[in-house]
Amino acid sequence: KQEVTQIPAALSVPEGENLVLNCSFTDSAIYNLQWFRQDPGKGLTSLLLIQSSQREQTSGRLNASLDKSSGRSTLYIAASQPGDSATYLCAVNNNDMRFGAGTRLTVKP
Amino acid sequence: DTAVSQTPKYLVTQMGNDKSIKCEQNLGHDTMYWYKQDSKKFLKIMFSYNNKELIINETVPNRFSPKSPDKAHLNLHINSLELGDSAVYFCASSQTSGSSYEQYFGPGTRLTVT
Numbered sequence: 001k002q003e004v005t006q007i008p009a010a011l012s013v014p015e016g017e018n019l020v021l022n023c024s025f026t027d028s029a030i031y032n033l034q035w036f037r038q039d040p041g042k043g044l045t046s047l048l049l050i051q052s053s054q055r056e057q058t059s060g061r062l063n064a065s066l067d068k069s070s071g072r073s074t075l076y077i078a079a080s081q082p083g084d085s086a087t088y089l090c091a092v093n094n095n096d097m098r099f100g101a102g103t104r105l106t107v108k109p
Numbered sequence: 110d111t112a113v114s115q116t117p118k119y120l121v122t123q124m125g126n127d128k129s130i131k132c133e134q135n136l137g138h139d140t141m142y143w144y145k146q147d148s149k150k151f152l153k154i155m156f157s158y159n160n161k162e163l164i165i166n167e168t169v170p171n172r173f174s175p176k177s178p179d180k181a182h183l184n185l186h187i188n189s190l191e192l193g194d195s196a197v198y199f200c201a202s203s204q205t206s207g208s209s210y211e212q213y214f215g216p217g218t219r220l221t222v223t
Contacts, residue, residue, distance in 0.1 A: 032210050043199060044152075044214040089152065093210050096165045097142070099152040 002027045004092050006100035013080055014108050021075040021103045023090030028068045035064050035075050036089040038102070044089065048075070080107045112136050113215040115200050121221045122190055130185045130218045132200030140164075141183035142201040142212065143175060152199070158183050159205060190222045 003026045013019055023033070032051045036044040048057045048064040050073070056065040063076040077084060087102040113134045122128055134141060140159040146152045156175045157165040163175065172188045187194060200215040 034212060036214075043216040044201075046211060046213060049211045087150065091152075091212075093212075096154050096157065097144075097212060098154075101149075101151055 002098045004100040010104040012106040023073040025071045025092045030094040034091045038087045082107045115215040127188045134202040138202035138204045140205045144199040146197040195222045
């Protein structure tokens with residue numbers, strides 16, 4: 001059964017820092033991996049989707065990488081801003097979607 | 110121009126009642142899902158529907174039943190509500206043919222059972 005782990009559980013950084021969020025999964029036979037953002041009391045916003053055949057995806061200040069063989073993905077956020085404060089969720093899709101517990105990010109002005 | 114919408118946004122009800130949550134997507138996707146997010150914020154899939162067929166059914170109580178009147182709707186019916194059913198329920202959709210599988214989520218329905 002697929003298990004998804006996200007480290008760290010919480011992260012607090014000053015504005016302007018570059019940061020990396022980690023996601024690991026136990027079953028490498030995946031269709032894709034998706035990173036989401038969730039603001040308090042809100043739904044999920046899709047940030048990046050990486051297909052199993054891809055190594056990385058970029059959108060603006062966000063870059064997500066995928067190493068399927070080692071069961072890892074990272075989400076890199078460049079030049080962090082207070083508006084980036086949210087919970088970031090990693091989800092792995094191999095016939096059904098399994099979510100990690102999330103990383104709660106706080107970017108201090 | 111809402112892609113995935115849910116109603117109601119908040120639902121407060123008493124134990125033992127039967128309730129429904131509605132979900133609609135206007136993305137033309139072929140698969141819809143229901144997720145439960147518990148008090149610890151952990152998201153877990155409950156159901157998915159593809160072309161009116163249930164293709165995933167996690168070990169949820171049979172008090173929960175998804176109903177899909179058409180491809181754009183997947184409603185969640187809950188019978189005999191219990192305190193432990195209190196959570197936020199999210200609907201999502203994706204296009205699984207063509208292997209995109211990117212999921213789009215609704216805003217969530219916060220269910221409180223008293």
